[in-house]
Amino acid sequence: MVEGCCGQLRPRRRVRTYREPLPANPTPSGGIAMIYIGSGRREVEGPRSGLRYFVSDHRRHFRAEPSDVDLLLRRREFMLKV
Numbered sequence: 726m727v728e729g730c731c732g733q734l735r736p737r738r739r740v741r742t743y744r745e746p747l748p749a750n751p752t753p754s755g756g757i758a759m760i761y762i763g764s765g766r767r768e769v770e771g772p773r774s775g776l777r778y779f780v781s782d783h784r785r786h787f788r789a790e791p792s793d794v795d796l797l798l799r800r801r802e803f804m805l806k807v
Contacts, residue, residue: 747779756788763802772796 747766753776761767761780769778771793778787786806789797797803 747781747784748777750778750787751776751790753788753790755791757791757794758806759787759789759794759797760804760806761785761787761802762804767802769797 753774762785763780764782766781767779769780770776771778771790773792773796774790776790776793778789780787794805798805
């Protein structure tokens, strides 16, 4: 058990496992390195390119088409890799 608020015990969170692996991400020429900082498994469509990016808690790093970067950065789940 893990200690919760005010010394109370709370059950551990179950980790969700997926049976099928994530599809491969596109590899755009001149892609910009980005990181998914959200939680869970997501499929995100590039706002301008239409490319589909597949991210999760276990696969956070991907390269985005340069035309998609500005609009992806407006979402809280994404940031540039430095």
